[in-house]
Amino acid sequence: MASNIGMMDSAYFVGRNEILTWINNRLQLNLSRIEEAASGAVQCQMMDMTYPGVVPMHKVNFDARTEYDMIQNYKVLQDVLNKLKIEKHIEVNRLVKGRPLDNLEFLQWLKRYCDSVNGGIMNENYNPVERRSKGGKDRNSKGSQKTTKSLQANNMHNSASGDPVDLNKMSWPKQGRGSAVAGGATYSEEVQALSKEVTNLKLSVDHLEKERDFYFAKLRDIEILCQIPEMEDLPMTVAIKKILYAADAKESALEEAQEYLSEAINTVETEVESEA
Known part of the structure; x- marks a missing residue:
């Protein structure tokens, strides 16, 4: 399956x-x-x-x-x-x-x-x-019912306490006009700087992902080539697969592939000399 x-x-x-x-x-x-x-x-x-x-x-x-x-x-x-x-x-x-x-x-x-x-x-x-x-519709309906019940419960609580919520009468921290403007300008600059940094990071991530996908695709092409029946048993193909299928990133995979290829070449040379 x-x-x-x-x-x-x-x-x-x-x-x-x-x-x-x-x-x-x-x-x-x-x-x-x-x-x-x-x-x-x-x-x-x-x-x-x-x-x-x-x-x-x-x-x-x-x-x-x-x-x-x-x-x-x-x-x-x-x-x-x-x-x-x-x-x-x-x-x-x-x-x-x-x-x-x-x-x-x-x-x-x-x-x-x-x-x-x-x-x-x-x-x-x-x-x-x-x-x-x-x-x-089912999900939105349930969400609306839940929100409605929540609002009703809040209204009942406010009525029972005799203290209805009025946003116009709430107390807010008092600031001078000058300080408010200066503070707003500072926050705006910080937001712009952070937004620019986030944008740059996203571009870097996109670039890295595209680069990763590019090299992954090349590795897949090499792997497919190595699986062709006429080629999969060739010494060079076997050496390449030793590197592709290594369990980690240690240099020993390359050394093992080079050693195998060297032995295979020596074997072929020996056979050719014996036939001569």
Whole structure:
């Protein structure tokens, strides 16, 4: 079953564009980046489409922006996987960070699993927009009721105490006009400086992630090349795989590969001399 597919499975060779097309076509969305699915709501609805009625859609928050709200979505998803006895642990802490590679790998797994259940055929009887709107209405309704009750309780408390809240009569710290203006200017400068720093940090992170994805893609290309049947047993290929599959970043991996390659070359030279 696709729930236990390994990292070398063909599922993990599916590109971002194909994953985004798969999501947008089935759920009638318009995602342009993998990280837009980091909230877990898309994954929940994909399972809802695959197993209609299994996912409590009223608990899924498609407007999740904070990590807390995203985690709640993934809790719903993990509960569904457990209920279906699908042995897949969700790395929530990594997914909610919105990192493209982490989310891509999980969506690649999800696509492979869903395709293994329905053969890659879309459920024509499933209305994704309607399912999302019903879930949203249920959630918003409950949230509105809770807010209304809270406001009513506060009003009753204020009436009972005989001390209604009047914002116009509340006491506020008094400041001179000059000091208020000076303080506001100082805070504005600090906010601008911090905003600029945050922007620079985001640009640096984006650059590092793009660079990481670039080199990861190259390593994957090398790995695929090394798996070609005609090449996988060649000394150079074996040496490269020793480096690729080393468990850590120690220099011993390179030394081991060089030693192996040297021995292989010496063996070939010896065989050639003996034949001569």
